[in-house]
Amino acid sequence: MPVARVYSPEPRFFDLGEDYGDAVRAAEFPQALLRFRNDRAAAEVGLETLTGPEWIDHFGRFAPLPGQPGPVAMRYHGHQFRTYNPDLGDGRGFLAAQMRDAGGRLVDLGTKGSGRTPWSRGADGRLTLKGGVREVLAAEMLQRLGVPTSRALSLIETGEALERGDEPSPTRSAVLVRLSHSHIRFGTFQRAAYLGRKDQLEILLEHARSLYHPHVAPGDAAGFLAEVVDASARLAARWIAAGFVHGVLNTDNLNVTGESFDYGPWRFLPHYEPGFTAAYFDQFGLYAFARQPEAVFWALTQLGGALKPIDDADALTSALNGFGPAYIRHLRAAFLERLGVLSLGEAADQRLLDAALALLREGGAALRWEPLFHDWFAGFASSARALSGPRAKLYQGETFDAFRFALFEHEPDRPERLEASRFARAEPEELLIDEVEAIWAAIDSGDDWAPFEAKIARIRAD
Structure with missing residues (x-):
């Protein structure tokens, strides 16, 4: 068996039958170059023990994992920009497998760029490598920031030249596998x-x-x-x-x-x-x-x-x-978590939320979104660090005073977390569009994956 003992297949959606999905086959790609392998996520479902060739076989050629019946393109409709479209469905992806994770949740392995299906509507069923890189980065960053998110499990470059109207073409192709709690959509x-x-x-x-x-x-x-x-x-x-x-x-x-x-x-x-x-x-x-x-x-x-x-x-x-x-x-709970403080009750928590948004609004382009949470994590315990940092001049005036008062009302939540290496740095880890484009440019022009790999490492660092 190429999987760990904790691997627990449970392909429940497949039992619903053809009213809900269509059995499909993955495209046959010219090549399969592994570009990203998420062993952290794989370990949650018992797939971290796959060898390199086994990984390619299951996530580049889509040989079914043990106990899995083979891929199915899910059927669905939807409103797109509030216009109803009855011609949707998995057009460039499919549900490849379902299993229980270490916490007992049923999770899906879903694909993107795995080839044409009955719902492709004339499209090629492919994913650009740039699109795959962007999804890996987004999922990694959102997980770090506490957003419930799918994770990118695998990204494999597939060796095709794709034509796209919204990016320079021809462009490189890839197939992505994501790990998600469910692909059942509204x-x-x-x-x-x-x-x-x-x-x-x-x-x-x-x-x-x-x-x-x-x-x-x-x-x-x-x-x-x-x-x-x-x-x-x-x-x-x-x-x-x-x-x-x-x-x-x-x-x-x-x-x-x-x-x-x-x-x-x-x-x-x-x-x-x-x-x-x-x-x-x-x-x-x-x-x-x-x-x-x-x-x-x-x-x-x-x-x-x-x-x-x-x-x-x-x-x-x-x-x-x-x-x-x-x-x-x-929203109150999310802002408290991002600021690293404990709840003091609805009124005080709302006061802090309002004060934080007011400070961000007043700060405009000078006060970026992420640095506020970096500078003031754990409230009073970060005062000296924030007021001597690169944004110290922004932390003054009536709006700031209201924010500081509301923040200092709240007790820090596990202030020992300030000992993490990221708080020793003046700038937080961000993922703004200029950096994303620079990461892609290095890949596109020189096949240089070092900036991408370094970014993943920094996002994951304590």
């Missing part, structure tokens, strides 16, 4: 509702409820929706606290576990800018930084609408109405 439910298949909705609800929200009673679609609402509110709050812009919050890019995945035109904020957009094609700022909670809630209302055939509309509406309070609660 759009998976939308498809069943669109087809008028109440039976499919009920089967899908029971499948997702039992696996991801098992404490909800069987058949309780409103209870299930309430759990998805809470998880999604937490995700949106964590994006905001991380200064992250996903870029494309269509209903096929949001899942029932509230885990961030499928990173395309993402960006991290350089500084506080509510209207900052990540996607060049988001011309009206629908998915801008500060509109992400609104976008997630809108998508949740579409999920609620899809569930109407199998539950009471008032109960579903009540579940949806929980989003606002949950989002604010999770």
Whole structure:
């Protein structure tokens, strides 16, 4: 066996049958060059013991892992920029395997760039190497910042020249494998509702409820929706606290576990800018930084609408109405965590949240998003460091005084964490677009992977 003893296959989605997915085969690629192997994530599911050739065989050629039936392209619909599209589905990826992780969660191995499927709609089913590199970086950084996220497990360069309209072409190709808690999207439910298949909705609800929200009673679609609402509110709050812009919050890019995945035109904020957009094609700022909670809630209302055939509309509406309070609660918690302090109660926590946002707003381009959390981690314990650091001149005035007062009200949470090596540095680890482009330029022009590998190491460092 090429897998560790803890490997626990459990291909549950495959049991749903052809109403929910299509058996497919991966493309045959000209080459398979391993560019990224995430043994940290692999160890959680018993795959870290794979040899180099075995890794390539399973994640470059997609020979089924033990106990796995072979890949399936998942069927779903979705709203794309609020326009309904019934012609979606896994068009350049598939569900390759499911297994239990070390914590007992059911997790998926999903692909990106693995070839054409019945849902490719004329596209080539491929992924650019640059897109793969960007997804690895995004997932690593988000994990560090405490955002529920899929992880990039593997990135293999596949030796094809791809033509793309949004980057210089021809460009290099790759296939990515991600480890995710679920690939069941809001759009998976939308498809069943669109087809008028109440039976499919009920089967899908029971499948997702039992696996991801098992404490909800069987058949309780409103209870299930309430759990998805809470998880999604937490995700949106964590994006905001991380200064992250996903870029494309269509209903096929949001899942029932509230885990961030499928990173395309993402960006991290350089500084506080509510209207900052990540996607060049988001011309009206629908998915801008500060509109992400609104976008997630809108998508949740579409999920609620899809569930109407199998539950009471008032109960579903009540579940949806929980989003606002949950989002604010999770946003307060996320900012406290990022600042390394303990809760002092709702009023004091809200005061700190408001004061931090006010300081970031007033600081403008001079005060980047990430350095504030780096400078003031653990509150009072960081005073000397912050007030003697490179941003000391920014930490003055009435707005700063209000922030400092609100922060110092809160006790530090495990202040010994300030002993980590990253706090000895004046600047935090960031992932702004100029650095991402420089990392790619080194790969593209000279096949130099050293900056990419060094960045991963720095992100993971204490």
